[in-house]
Amino acid sequence: MNLKRLIFVLIGLMTGTDLYAQTGSIKGRVYNTINNEAIPFANIVIDSTITGATTDVDGNYRIDGLAPGSYNVICKYVGFKPAILYEVIVSSARPTLLDIPMVEEASTLDAVEVVATPYTKTEESPVSLRTISATEIYRNPGGNRDISKVIQSLPGVASTLSFRNDIIVRGGAPNENRFYLDGIEVPNINHFATQGSSGGPVGMINVNFIREVDFYAGAFPANRGNAMSSVMEFKQISGNDEKLSGTFMVGSSDIGITLNGPLGAKSTYLLSARRSYLQFLFKALALPFLPTYNDFQYKHVFKFSEKHQLTLIGLGAIDDFELNTAANEGLDDTSLINRNNYILGNLPVNTQWNYAVGAKWTHFSANSYQTLVLSRNHLNNQATKYQDNIEDPAFLVLDYNSQEIENKLRLENTKRKNGWKWNIGGGYENVWYTNATFNKNIIAGRVVEIDFDSKLRVHKFSAFSQLSKAIMQNRLTLSLGLRTDFNDYSTEMSNPADQLSPRFSASYALHEKLSLNFNSGRYYQLPAYTVMGYRDPANTLVNRENQISYIQSDHVVGGLEYNPTTFARISLEGFYKRYSNYPFLLADSISLANLGGDFGVIGNEPVSSTSAGRSYGLEVLMQQKLSTSIYGILSYTWVRSEFEDKSGNYRPSSWDNRHILNITAGKQFKRNWEFGMKFRLLGGAPYTPYDVRLSSLKSVWDVTGQGIPDWDRLNESRNALSHGLDIRIDKKWFFKNASLNVYLDIQNVYNFQVQSQSFLDVVRDANGHPVEDTDNPLAYRTEEIENSSGTVLPSIGLMIEF
Secondary structure, three states, rough: HHHHHHHHHHHHHHHHOOOOOEEEEEEEEEOOOOOOOOOOOOEEEOOOOOEEEEOOOEEEEEEEEEEEEEEEEEEEEEOOOOOOEEEEOOOOOEEEOOOOOOEEEEOOOOOOOOOOOOOOOOOOOOOEEEEEEHHHHHHOOOOOOOHHHHHOOOOEEEEOOOOOOOOEEEEHHHHHHEEOOOEEEEEEEEEOOOEEEOOOOOOOOOOOHHHHHHEEEEOOOOOOEEEEOOOEEEEEEEOOOOOEEEEEOOOOOOOEEEEEEEOOEEEEEEEEEEEEEEHHHHHHHHOOOEEEEEEEEEEEEEEEEEEEEEEEEEEEEEEEEEEEOOOOOOOOHHHHHHHHHHHHHOOEEEEEEEEEEEEEEEEEEEEEEEEEEEEEEEEEEEEEHHHHHHOOOOEEEEEEEEEEEEEEEEEEEEEEEEOOOEEEEEEEEEEEEEEEEEEEEOOOOOEEEEEEEEEEEEEEEEEEEEEEEEEOOOOEEEEEEEEEEOOOOOOOOHHHHOOOOEEEEEEEEEEOOOEEEEEEEEEOOOHHHHHHOOOOOOOEEHHHHOOOOEEEEEEEEEEEOOOOOOOOEEEEEEEEEEEEEEEEEEEOOHHHOOOOOOOOOOOOOOOOEEEEEEEEEEEEEEOOOOOEEEEEEEEEEEEEEEEOOOOOOEOOOOOOOOOEEEEEEEEEEEHHHEEEEEEEEEEEEOOOOOOHHHHHEEHHHHHOOOOOOOOOHHEEEOOEEEEEEEEEEEEEEOOEEEEEEEEEEEEOOOOOOOOEEEEEOOOEEOOOEEEEEEEEEEOOOOEEEEEEEEOEEEEEEEEEEO
């Protein structure tokens, strides 16, 4: 009898016909986004149903009896723009908290009624703005719940072939992106970050915290500075205000837990911790490096009254990167042994930790709200490397220890009245940067010892304002913004007038479903602290003496957007970006814009602000949001990215992929099954061939352990086209007060092998020692090792909500 009962239960689970019907709820508050006042008697409806609710006098609502799943929620009230909340997740484990902000509209009798859609479009950014929901991140095939990998599916976004999360937007370098968490800036969102850039192999942000992500590939609002390629706004959920709940996650590379609940009558919190177990997997696979990462995330919201709110956030990571010197034990494959030896010979041991904490106080007035943001972020980065991994001071090649600390303050006021929107504010940052570096390096073909200890304090200031208005019966929306950034690092950076950053946007409704959109702007970005803090043995700030300045980028973007249905979009955008004052590496005679897609540190050397570049292209996007059971997105980008070489001629930059194609599609089936697929095609990026003669010299190889690029042949060669197909299958079970999600994700289904620039290595004897070149006793014999990657990578994960 017990066996029969067990079989019955298992059959019920596998078929998804829950033994007892479970339901969930959506609840929240509808309010005026500008003054936080409740909107009573607003209508909230589940799309394509008659299920819904009406808010009470305090703006509160609740919809019960919903089958677990995801829903599109529509909210309407006279005098306000309709709001569509896309793919709101409903679970039997806990009520879904969905507060709905609504924007008051200045209506006229002849106004064009623009179709409400879930696609975000603001007065300041009518172009180049995409919004990704948490559900889209969860189910993205090959994404592994990593936001950076999901963003790489959007138009204009390329990636590197290595296992990294570098975000390359419209031909710009990875260090040109900025990130905000609930309006609070965080310097990086990846583990094992490249200092001076923004990439890394694994994302830090817990997707369980995220409600949606606004991704700006251009048309940046004036209150967001120090970016030239993208701005990402991560909007987090609020904690459960009824009871303690949580999520337990096991993925292909890590394990984690998230808790959230109330703390008193007026506050809620979210807290998560995660730890990887990649080091055990890599050791079992005989890989030459063993990464370990840990991260922590926190959010706490205090609603003191309808007019006063306080949000606290925290994000931190601890990363260790060790060498697996025993990787070759028991191996018979000569090519694998040679590849492991090469990686062990040049990869440093790296320890890194970082955190960002912040507080945002919001005060609401009659027609405006004010925000005060205080935050602090701290990066500690250490790396060491010994020749032949012999840990003896005589064999030390690299000893690097650096810290970046930023304390930030930003004050803003946003006001809406009579159809006008006005944002004004300013900011201050106190920066402390330290760098103790010992490094044997190759400069102008010679082995040079770099040894300095730098300390740098910088005070940074900003001011901004943006004014927006819809005219011509709401057909035409205009927005004009102005910003300036300046600091006390040098006279070249201290004058606010030198960094005036105007921007202008316009959107014209040709039809209720068709609009013509435009933006032009000038943006400035501060060079990396590794550049600003570099010193020579005489303790001189070399690059201040070289009169470096802010990097400048001028953007022009224009396009058409057509919304054939509520949940469908077709858009065409063209863009042009022009760069000036980019750091130019004096030793190698190349632009810093060509670096940043690898591990380590960039910019820790002499530069001048003399590099110029450009990128331009065309993007096509066709997207169907989930409205019934099918969703999909197809995007194609043609892009060119070029920077001047030392002779002033434009050459392809390292981010000149030219062709980027992404196709993502999926379908939801009955009994909570879901299938998704993602195809990605990426044009080959340029690379610089090796200077084999210089690299083979014993004095050079013993220091670097890798090939030296021949910068006289900058980006002459190009990698081959790469592509791959990922699939994912999800199955969900819902129980009383709990749910279980199990998924199977298979990356690179047809096992495409990506061919990248070969590794240059030295020929070794049976004992692993380099073999001398018989024609040149000062050099080693060299050989090239094939650098191919790509394997079928299946992974299973589960998520338990309780």
